[in-house]
Amino acid sequence: MNPSVNTVQRSWGALLVRGVLAIIFGIIVLAIPGIALLALIIVFGAYALIDGVMAVVAAIQERDVLPRWKWLLVEGVVSIILGIVAFVWPGETALILLYIVAAWAIITGVIEVGAAFTTRNWMIGVAGLLSIIFGILLYARPGAGLLSLLWLLGVYAIVFGILFIVHAFQMRSRSNLMSENNRMGGFNA
Structure with missing residues (x-):
């Protein structure tokens, strides 16, 4: 089997997990809007750390296949740093959390838009644009309150997760086609 087929088969699963984690995070935030600030910080920190670690692992695994794997690596490192x-600072005010989330969303979004241009994948670009818009809205309206942040964060995470899941299944389909093509000796039917 072609090494790039193996990489794609591993990568789609990691992308799927990232999408599912984002959706779970979004549902938790929407279902329990009265969650304590400390709990929100812990949930966000855990999500950013896990997402960052998975992005770093995927970047390292795909460095021989992806022409711009460094974009994914930088995104992962930034997520890990913001999660830490x-x-x-778990006891700081909601405003600090708001700015941490806003910075994370904008930085992640810019990196994803850059990756979309280099990989020619519009789904990553859409996720990046949503991240940037979300971050800018948080900076523009800091006094809107923690409840607004919770709702925005929940919806953003769910949409972001859905986009990642769709992309994961697109990768899986491509992997299956590549694998089938390799079994047939490289001939198309």
Whole structure:
């Protein structure tokens, strides 16, 4: 089997997990809007850390196949750093959390838009644009309150997760086609 087929088969699963985690995070935030600030910080920090670690692992695994794997690596490192920041200062105000989330969303969004141009994948670009818009809205309306942040964060995470899941299944389909093509000796029917 072609090494790039193996990489795609591994990668789609990691992308699927990232999408599912984002949706779970979004549902938790929407279902329990009165959640304590500390709990929100812990949930956000855990999500950012897990998402970051998975992005770093995927970037390292795909460095021989992806022409711009460094975009994914940078995104993962930034997510890990912001997740750690959320854990280190758990007692700070909701405004600090708002700015951490806003910075994370904008930085992640810019990196994803850049990756979309280099990989020619519009789904990553859409996710990146949503991240940037979300971050800008948080900076523009800091006084809107934690409840607004919770609802925005929940909806954003669900949409982001859905986009990642769709992309994961697209990757899986391509992997299956590549695998089938390899079994047939490279001939198309």
